[in-house]
Every structure is written in structure tokens, then in C-alpha cells.
Amino acid sequence: MLSAGVLAWIGAVFLAAGFVKGVVGMGLPTVAMGLLAVTMPPAQAAALQLIPSLVTNLWQLLTGPSFGGLCKRLWTMMAGIALGTVTGAGLLTGAHTGAASAGLGLALVLYAILGLAKAGFTAPARHEALMSPLVGVATGLVTGATGVFVIPAVPYLQSLRLDREDLIQALGLSFTVSTAALAIGLFRTGALASPSAQLAGSILALAPALAGMFAGQALRRTMSVETFRTVFFAGLLALGVYLVGEVVL
Structure with a gap:
């Protein structure tokens, strides 16, 4: 049974994570995992973010203009994501939690450095058939x-030079497949020791995540996204260094 303090912390985390997604179009699982992993095992944190991530990413996926075309173009990448996620999910459990x-x-x-440096590249169309499954x-x-x-899916999708709406929808497709595959992987490895309780917690986390997303979308219309992105990536960099330091030191 989670204490009131822990529940309040989880609610605050998903409010913040939803807010970030509302402003920049991605980042809910990244922020949620980074903050939750400070206070709980990574597998438990991953289980909590499944429903908020799935719902917000489906919303992003299904409201775009090119669902069929993107599925046809990126299906090998999505297959690779599913295979790699289910295969690697065991690292989130047991004796591997420190490494995770x-x-x-x-x-x-890495994600923060790429974002702050505005690093990017263009993937030649002739190499896409080979690169998509490998990146997946x-x-x-x-x-x-x-x-x-997000790594390396987001930099790769950005390299395809999709227009803005297609890129947002492609990110939604990638994140939706990743979320579904992660749920399968966690179930397969036994990380969901109490599936009903963890599902209930994940459902409860949906409300603050949606509230944060709506607030972020509203703020996005009145502020510079580039300014927010700089703060966002700097915060992720500090959080990443902290998590690595906790394990190494």
C-alpha cells in the first residue's frame, strides 16, 4: 500500500511529465521514468507510466493526418522496436536494477546533449530500408x-525531414509501439508481480498526466518553445548525471 506522500509524489511527477509533453510533443515517459526512478525500482516506475504513456501517445498518433502512410513507411522500424523491447525488458528486473x-x-x-546541441543529420532515402529496422x-x-x-528513435525520425504534423504523428506511432511492447516485456519477465495493483496505479496516474498535457498545450501557444526546450534538456542532463552518479558512487 503506497503512502499518501508517495501518491502525492507520483501525481506531481505525472503532472510535470504531461506538461512537458504538452509543450514539446514528447517526453512524458522520459520525465516520469527519470523522476520516479529516484524513489523506486525502474521496473515499478515503468509499470506506472504505461497507461498515461499509451493514452497520450495514442491521442497524438490518431489525431495526425498520415496514419496509413506512416505505418507503411515505418513498419520495419516498429517491428524492430517491438522485438528489441521485449528482448531487453529483463534488464529492468531483479539484479539488473542498478544497471538499468x-x-x-x-x-x-545523451538525449539532453543532443537536444542542447541541436544535433541532427539527414538520412538518405536510399538507406532508409536498412536503417529503419536497425534503429528500431x-x-x-x-x-x-x-x-x-527516445534514443535513437527521435533523432532518426527527425532526420527523415518529415513535415511538422507527420513528425508528431510518427513520434506518436513509435512511442505507442514502445509502450505496448514494454507492457508485454514486463509481463513476460514477471516484473508485474501484482498486475492489478500496478494497473490501478497507472490508471490513477492518467488524470494528472492529462491535466499536465492540456496545461502544456495552452502554455505552448503563449511562450517560446525553444526557451522551454533549453530548460527541459538542461534539467534532463542534470537528472541523468544524478542517476548515473547514484550507481557509480
């Missing part, structure tokens, strides 16, 4: 080990 926390921290640091598997392994969906 360090991996999560490293993923956050790599993203899945990172997701399975850390619960973070």
Missing part, C-alpha cells in the same frame, strides 16, 4: 532496459 538505473541516466544525458531494434533495447523511448 545507470542506463536510464546515460540515455537521459536499438530503440527497443534501450526501451526494454531503461523504460525510455
Whole structure:
């Protein structure tokens, strides 16, 4: 049974994570995993963010203009994500929790550095057929080990030079597949020791996540997204360094 203090902390985390997603279009699982992993095992944190992540990403996916075309173009990447996530999910459990926390921290640091540096590249169309499944598997392994969906999927999708709405929808597709595959992986490895209780906790986390997302969307219309992105990535960098330091030191 979770204490009132822990429940309040979980609510605050998902309010913040939803807010970030509302402003920049991604980041809910990244923020949620990073903050929750400070106070609980990574597998438990991953289980809590499943429903909020799935619902908000489905919303993002289904409201875009090019669902069929993106599925046809990116299906090998999605297959790779599913395979890699289910395969790597065991790293979130048992004796591997320390390594998973360090991996999560490293993923956050890498993601933050890429964001702050505005690093990017263009994937030549002739290489897309080869790169998509490889990026998918790599993203899945990172997701399975850390619960973070963004590396290397987000930089790769940005490199395809999709227009704004297609990019947002492609991110929704990638994150939805990652969330579903992570749920399967956690169930398969036995990390969901009390599935009904963890599902209930994840459902309760949905309300603050949605509230935060709506607030973030409203604020996005009145502020500079670039300013917020700088603060966001700097915060992720500090959090990632902290998580790695907790394991190493």
C-alpha cells in the first residue's frame, strides 16, 4: 500500500511529465521514468507510466493526418522496436536494477546533449530500408532496459525531414509501439508481480498526466518553445548525471 506522500509524489511527477509533453510533443515517459526512478525500482516506475504513456501517445498518433502512410513507411522500424523491447525488458528486473538505473541516466544525458546541441543529420532515402529496422531494434533495447523511448528513435525520425504534423504523428506511432511492447516485456519477465495493483496505479496516474498535457498545450501557444526546450534538456542532463552518479558512487 503506497503512502499518501508517495501518491502525492507520483501525481506531481505525472503532472510535470504531461506538461512537458504538452509543450514539446514528447517526453512524458522520459520525465516520469527519470523522476520516479529516484524513489523506486525502474521496473515499478515503468509499470506506472504505461497507461498515461499509451493514452497520450495514442491521442497524438490518431489525431495526425498520415496514419496509413506512416505505418507503411515505418513498419520495419516498429517491428524492430517491438522485438528489441521485449528482448531487453529483463534488464529492468531483479539484479539488473542498478544497471538499468545507470542506463536510464546515460540515455537521459545523451538525449539532453543532443537536444542542447541541436544535433541532427539527414538520412538518405536510399538507406532508409536498412536503417529503419536497425534503429528500431536499438530503440527497443534501450526501451526494454531503461523504460525510455527516445534514443535513437527521435533523432532518426527527425532526420527523415518529415513535415511538422507527420513528425508528431510518427513520434506518436513509435512511442505507442514502445509502450505496448514494454507492457508485454514486463509481463513476460514477471516484473508485474501484482498486475492489478500496478494497473490501478497507472490508471490513477492518467488524470494528472492529462491535466499536465492540456496545461502544456495552452502554455505552448503563449511562450517560446525553444526557451522551454533549453530548460527541459538542461534539467534532463542534470537528472541523468544524478542517476548515473547514484550507481557509480
